[in-house]
Amino acid sequence: LSAAPEIPKEDGRPKWDNKFQYILSCIGFAVGLGNVWRFPYLCQIHGGGAFLIPYFIALLFEGIPLLHLELALGQCLRKGSIGAWNTISPYLGGVGVGSWVVSVLVSLYYNTVLTWVMWYFINSFQEPLPWSVCPLNENRTGFNEECYESTAVNYFWYRKTLNITPDIAESGTLQWWLILCLATCWAIVYLCTIRGIETTGKAIYVTAIFPYLVLTIFLIQGLTLPGASDGLIYLFTPNLNTLKNPRVWLDAATQIFFSLSLAFGGLIAFASYNPTKNDCEKDAVTVAIVNSMTSLYASIPVFSVLGFKATTAYWDCLDRNIISIINEFDLPEESIMRQNYTSWISFLNSSYPEKIAGLKLKSCDLQEFLDQSVSGTGLAFIVFTQAIILMPGSQAWAILFFIMLFSLGLSSMFGNIEGVFTPLLELQILPKSTPKELLSGIICLISFLIALCFTLGSGSYWIDIFDRYAGSVPLLVIAFFEVIGVAYIYKIKRFSKDVEWMTGRKLNLYWHITWRFVSPLLLLTVFMAFVTLQMQKPPSYTAWNPKYEGFPMKEEKVYPPWVQAICVLLAALPCMCVPLVALFHLVKQKHRSKDPGFVPPEVFSCQGANS
Amino acid sequence: MLRALLLTLSVVSIAHAELCKPDAQNAFKVRISIKTALGDNAYAWDANEEYLFKAMVAFAMRRYSSKSTTQISNVLLCNVTDRVSFWFVVTDSSKNVTTVPGSEVEAAIRMNRNRINNAFLLSDKTLQFLKITSTLSPPVEPSTPVWLIVFGVVLCLIVAGIVFLIVSGIQKHKKKNKESTEREDLEEKVEVTLENGIPCEALDLKAGHINGVFAADDDRFTSL
Numbered sequence: 001l002s003a004a005p006e007i008p009k010e011d012g013r014p015k016w017d018n019k020f021q022y023i024l025s026c027i028g029f030a031v032g033l034g035n036v037w038r039f040p041y042l043c044q045i046h047g048g049g050a051f052l053i054p055y056f057i058a059l060l061f062e063g064i065p066l067l068h069l070e071l072a073l074g075q076c077l078r079k080g081s082i083g084a085w086n087t088i089s090p091y092l093g094g095v096g097v098g099s100w101v102v103s104v105l106v107s108l109y110y111n112t113v114l115t116w117v118m119w120y121f122i123n124s125f126q127e128p129l130p131w132s133v134c135p136l137n138e139n140r141t142g143f144n145e146e147c148y149e150s151t152a153v154n155y156f157w158y159r160k161t162l163n164i165t166p167d168i169a170e171s172g173t174l175q176w177w178l179i180l181c182l183a184t185c186w187a188i189v190y191l192c193t194i195r196g197i198e199t200t201g202k203a204i205y206v207t208a209i210f211p212y213l214v215l216t217i218f219l220i221q222g223l224t225l226p227g228a229s230d231g232l233i234y235l236f237t238p239n240l241n242t243l244k245n246p247r248v249w250l251d252a253a254t255q256i257f258f259s260l261s262l263a264f265g266g267l268i269a270f271a272s273y274n275p276t277k278n279d280c281e282k283d284a285v286t287v288a289i290v291n292s293m294t295s296l297y298a299s300i301p302v303f304s305v306l307g308f309k310a311t312t313a314y315w316d317c318l319d320r321n322i323i324s325i326i327n328e329f330d331l332p333e334e335s336i337m338r339q340n341y342t343s344w345i346s347f348l349n350s351s352y353p354e355k356i357a358g359l360k361l362k363s364c365d366l367q368e369f370l371d372q373s374v375s376g377t378g379l380a381f382i383v384f385t386q387a388i389i390l391m392p393g394s395q396a397w398a399i400l401f402f403i404m405l406f407s408l409g410l411s412s413m414f415g416n417i418e419g420v421f422t423p424l425l426e427l428q429i430l431p432k433s434t435p436k437e438l439l440s441g442i443i444c445l446i447s448f449l450i451a452l453c454f455t456l457g458s459g460s461y462w463i464d465i466f467d468r469y470a471g472s473v474p475l476l477v478i479a480f481f482e483v484i485g486v487a488y489i490y491k492i493k494r495f496s497k498d499v500e501w502m503t504g505r506k507l508n509l510y511w512h513i514t515w516r517f518v519s520p521l522l523l524l525t526v527f528m529a530f531v532t533l534q535m536q537k538p539p540s541y542t543a544w545n546p547k548y549e550g551f552p553m554k555e556e557k558v559y560p561p562w563v564q565a566i567c568v569l570l571a572a573l574p575c576m577c578v579p580l581v582a583l584f585h586l587v588k589q590k591h592r593s594k595d596p597g598f599v600p601p602e603v604f605s606c607q608g609a610n611s
Numbered sequence: 612m613l614r615a616l617l618l619t620l621s622v623v624s625i626a627h628a629e630l631c632k633p634d635a636q637n638a639f640k641v642r643i644s645i646k647t648a649l650g651d652n653a654y655a656w657d658a659n660e661e662y663l664f665k666a667m668v669a670f671a672m673r674r675y676s677s678k679s680t681t682q683i684s685n686v687l688l689c690n691v692t693d694r695v696s697f698w699f700v701v702t703d704s705s706k707n708v709t710t711v712p713g714s715e716v717e718a719a720i721r722m723n724r725n726r727i728n729n730a731f732l733l734s735d736k737t738l739q740f741l742k743i744t745s746t747l748s749p750p751v752e753p754s755t756p757v758w759l760i761v762f763g764v765v766l767c768l769i770v771a772g773i774v775f776l777i778v779s780g781i782q783k784h785k786k787k788n789k790e791s792t793e794r795e796d797l798e799e800k801v802e803v804t805l806e807n808g809i810p811c812e813a814l815d816l817k818a819g820h821i822n823g824v825f826a827a828d829d830d831r832f833t834s835l
Contacts, residue, residue: 122761141744180762187769194776330692333646437780 013078014197015273021201023283025270026071028208028411030260030291033113033380036408039259040235040299041375042251047242048235052296054243054252059292062522063256065514066479068284069486070262074271075280076498080422081265084272085485092485094581096423098478098574099265103419105470105570106264108447109463110416111189112454113377114409115181117402119161120381122181124398131156132389150552153386158544161381165457166545169560172457179455183448188410190444193417195436196425197273200414207411214404215298218397222304225391231307234370235299246529253526258471260291263479266415269422279503281511302379309387310369317364324359377460380405417443461541465559468539469567473530474574480523481578487515539564630710631687631700637710639717640741642696648737656695660731661688664699667727668720672701672711675719680704717743 016022043051077084085096123130134147134155142148147155158164165172192203222228242248261267271280315338322336325348336344349356374383380401388397420443430439454463486495492515496507542554559567631638641664645653654660665686672681685704691697701711720727720743728738735745 119758122758122765125761126757184762184766184769187766187773191769191772191776194773195780199776326694327642327696330694330696332693332695333644435780435784437777 013273015275016197017201019278021204022270022274023286024208025197025200025204025411025414026267026283026287027290027294028204029266029270029415030287030412031208031211031294031408032259032261032412033405033409034255034259035291035295036298036302036405037377037379038375039255039295040302041373041379042255043299044235044303044373046245046248046251047239049238050240050242051248051252054249055256055292058249058253058256058522059288061514061518062253062526063260063262064285064288065511065519066257066262066483067260067267067288068281068511069483069515070267071271071280071284071287072495072499072502073482073486074268075274075276075278075502078272078276080269080272080426081419082423083426084268088485088490090585091582092481092489092578093585094578095478095481095485096265097581098474098481098577099263099268100420100423101574101577102470102474102478103264103266103416104447105466105574107413107416107420108451109454109466109470110409110413111185111447112182112451112459112463114185114406114413115178115455116161116377116381117405117409118181118185119177120385121399121402121406124395124402127395129385129389129394129398130160131385132394146546149546151386153382153389154552156385157381162460163457164460164544166543166547166555167557168458168461168541168543168563170458174452175455175457175459178459179452182451182455186444186448186451189413189417190441192410193414193421193440193444196421196440197270197418200418204411204414207407207414210407211404212294214400215301217400218301218305218404219297221391221397222301222308225304225308227308227311228304229307230311230366230370231303231305232300234307235303247533250526250529250533253522254472254476254530256292257475257479257526259295260288261412261415263475263482264416264419265423266419269418270415272422276502277504280499281503281508302384305384305387307370309383309390310366310372312387312390313369314364314366317362317369321361321364324361325356328355328359461543464541465563465567466570470570470574473527473534473571476523476527476530477575477578480520480527483515483520483523487520492516539567630702630708631689631698633690633698635698635700635710637713637716638698638700639713639720639743640696640698642694642739642741643731643733644737644739645695645731645733648733656691661691661697663730664688667723667730668699668701668716671719671723671727672716675722676715713742721745 016025043049073084073088077087079087080096081099082093082096085099086093131153134143134152136142137144144155146159150158161178163172163175191199192207193200274280318338318341322338322341325331325336325344326333329348329352345356384401385398388394388401391397417440421440424439424443425436453459456462486492492512495515496512499507499511538558540556540558543557545551545555548555633640643656645656662683665683665688668686669681669683672685681701682704685702686699687702688697688699701716703709703711720740724735724745728734731738
């Protein structure tokens, strides 16, 4: 008899080309725009180096355990989020559905942020950069009023890019240039995710590694700029008093949580394409540490550039004062320099106080300029673009900067799309013969059409809402149920046996303690604190209104009731999936248990299916 | 004779002093920032430069009103400070001891601003006529905005990539289909003549199947 050829246990599931691709995909998913524009901001406002203490504590007790949990889950069950949670227990299927809904909502608005990045990128090829000069008004006697009163950079962002409306209730019109960029962004996402991890696995080599190169270039450039040291000292000087404020601990916990992209289902999807005998514990620790190190690494060039910008603004302030004084007193040029400015001022103030008072000189304080902290889109599109204008060779720096932001965001988008794509593929909503390309095409097309709302005049206000409500509270709830589900419903004993089988060594006490007690408790506390803080004042936003008296300051407005209802809906929808699906199964169970021929499904075990 | 000359001179200078003083009617203040404009190549402001300035203003007046009556001596400078800043007026030589109206001077300077700036190697910002605003030049706008070109390039690359991937996917699918149908055909052909997994052609239905393993050891067996 002839022996049949050895068939490896193939279940037809795609797999990573190599381990490095998998690790890189997880790192790319975790390392995103938040590492560049949220972490340095938090460091700055929460006492510099002192912030690292709550940050690393949160990493140790919340970040790494949850990350390990998700990777182990995906690797063991070899299914996307919906399938995985259905397998653990049908009552917990809602957790998977909730993850899926959050991934959909976040994908929609995240790609619009990338649209803005792309718009700035394609505008960086102009000389001079379009955000460096104000356009002239109609009769060419002066500059455009809105631009003149604020700054050219602000004008380009709020008017030329967003064409923002003064109120969220005013939708404005669709901005055609943003629609073009949005279509391009979704086309790029489609190109990279067209066949699932087959194509994202190739693209990730570029999109995950390129940002590190650019960050290094910016680091070297940033350190050579004047004023960089001021910025860095300001950032890293620890102020331990801030640790008394509970807000700092809350921000650290939420930052580590969102930074690692937990509870999106994307990590479960990535891990499900792994061979089961893979050391998920080491992977989890590696990804978490690389993510935190990247945040720290990114904050150095960011703060060098911010220090440079503050110093230049300070020098500009001094120079303007000096010119006014020289013109008023008809002193020779270069008689007052920045160095002897203070001595001159005191001398003149004592001799001619009325004249000095009449000049209305602004007080120039370097500390004040350094204190102007910005995070999020403001950091990238207003503060950084202004700093780039001041650097020699601005176009090259602008192009590099925006490609870096685009790669960072794109690699996170891969994870988001995987979190949407893998469960849909498993649910087999389309017949099996349809190619994967069609499913990913449909996902990208539908997302593009829905995301057109964000290209309206009020689009950026809506993105803020999605970011604050859809991408925050539901994740905490889902993660809480994830930990509880694995620790108490699937039972930690079973799970630890599964993990031991996968990694080949016994589960450390650290994991037992964190999964059973510390992480759920921490998540619950963070969730309560977060919700309490949100409820303390009515949700408000700042609007860009050229007709406001305090212009160019932004106007503080309260959300109208219908918008508040949408906020609540966005936050509640993914959370509601958990009890709703449990209820649905309870009802189904009751009906089925009445059926005499009913056999309960056999208990799933990670090793059982694979040994 | 000498006394008459001295008297005329003093009258003229007093008259000039009357005409040219800070905030006088039809007088303009000029502020020059040579060091800011030229840095190390800055020249010093002395009487020769003042002479050139008077000449440029006279030139501007001549070009504007196209009557060649304005002389360099018609332009009066006063109150020169270290800044460098000073006031100037243009007197009317036809009418005695009067100044040319400010609007005319302003229009003349505006018309010839570029020439005046270039004579001193300065710009609108560094050679300031304090009451005369300059018209701003519009920024250069190319016919197609640059960003549209870049956008077109990026979009073409992406569409090419997508088309390539889809086409290669379809080709792979077709090849897989062809292979699987070929394999099916082969199996079908063989299936007809398969007996216990062994194609019938190899079976000698009468003599049975010769097992090669034992056949080689034929001579070890004792013959029956």
